[in-house]
Amino acid sequence: MSSLKTDILKLLSNHEHISGQKLADELEVSRTAVWKAVQNLKSEGYIIESVQNKGYLLKEKTSHINHSALLNMVEYSRHFDVLHFKESIDSTQLLAKSLINRTDEQFIVVALEQTAGRGRFNRPWASPKNNGLYISIVLKPDISLSEIIRFNLFMSLAISEALDQSFNIESGIKWPNDIYINDKKVCGFLTEVLSEDHHVTSIICGIGINLFDNDYLKSLGTATSIENESGKGNINIEHFLSTFISKIDEYYELFLSSSFDIIKKDWIERSIIFGKTIRITEMTRTYYGKPVDITDDGFLVVIDEEGETHKVISADIEL
Ligand code: BTN
The missing domain is CATH 3.30.930.10 (Bira Bifunctional Protein; Domain 2)
Known part of the structure; x- marks a missing residue:
């Protein structure tokens, strides 16, 4: 995100309302630059209301929960x-x-x-x-x-x-x-x-x-x-x-x-580890290998660097 947009978000978060002119003055940019950055933020999903005579208002990022x-x-x-x-x-x-x-x-x-x-x-x-x-x-x-x-x-x-x-x-x-x-x-x-x-x-x-x-x-x-x-x-x-x-x-x-x-x-199809070499840390050992399958009962089948096959049930995996 551009630093202007980040700066505008910071100021909006710290104020109830803030006018375009005040934003422009504080950030030492033109009002047009502020307006453009606010439009960009809106298109990225930020909810920014423009209230007459008061200025911009940033609504909470999470929609209100009913x-x-x-x-x-x-x-x-x-x-x-x-x-x-x-x-x-x-x-x-x-x-x-x-x-x-x-x-x-x-x-x-x-x-x-x-x-x-x-x-x-x-x-x-x-x-x-x-x-x-x-x-x-x-x-x-x-x-x-x-x-x-x-x-x-x-x-x-x-x-x-x-x-x-x-x-x-x-x-x-x-x-x-x-x-x-x-x-x-x-x-x-x-x-x-x-x-x-x-x-x-x-x-x-x-x-x-x-x-x-x-x-x-x-x-x-x-x-x-x-x-x-x-x-x-x-x-x-x-x-x-x-x-x-x-x-x-x-x-x-x-x-x-x-x-x-x-x-x-x-x-x-959704798994991100197939075809990669991964680091596997089990309770007592750490080794590297390539996952080749997942069994019906959920074991990950891995072939390690020596060509040995492991069935892994619980481990920390690093990519
Ligand atoms: C992990 O170690 O990656 C699992 C994290 C699980 C965190 C969730 S947050 C909701 C629930 N409440 C907790 O205290 N932990 C789980």
Whole structure:
């Protein structure tokens, strides 16, 4: 983004209203330059209102969330009974877990900020206010524990497709739990399970999506945001959630009724690791290899540099 547009956004964010003349004076450019930059920002999706005698007003980047619209979304869902929405929370996973035993329902928790978000391997998951979307879904399928890896494959496809459809982007799956755009992570998810005697009683799947850029994401160098990749400054969370819920419904139903075979072709097409040499870190070792297949039960088949074949079930993968 040009530095003029960035400077204008900064000033707009710090003022209720600011006139074109004041912007021009502060930034030492002509009013025409300001006007052009504002038009460009609008075409990129920023919502900037021009109010007579007052000046420009930058509306929030996330569209206002209408709570009753969120409830209607689950009304039409085939699998979810309730959606809990929180502006801020410690972690959607923690709230989901605390609600599980109080109800037989399957439900969704959505938050705009987490103060104690956690990722895989219990790593902190930075969840600043209005920068991302933090979701936990709770499902209670009648399945054995060994089916969880297959569940993860179905969910990764559902999440990636929902992001693409909502934001007009082309995301890919980085096995096992990441969604990438242009070689950078835009979303991570984790699947936690409650079980009894190797039988699943509940699945709590937590999904964190980077909606907007912030200094922390930039400092990582390996992460990106929907805003960055779609070029859109305004993101409609309601629209995304409605697409997300119907995608999860669709793929959860497929998961319950079918083997991985039914989505294998689509999954492989979306995978970003085939044909590349990747670094695989398991509990006790690290090695390099090329993924050649994914099995029906979710193992990644990798051939290492010595030509040995490995079936990988859980690992950190680096491209
Ligand atoms: C990863 O490590 O890549 C997975 C990140 C999962 C983060 C999500 S955000 C919503 C839910 N609540 C949490 O505390 N964690 C998950």
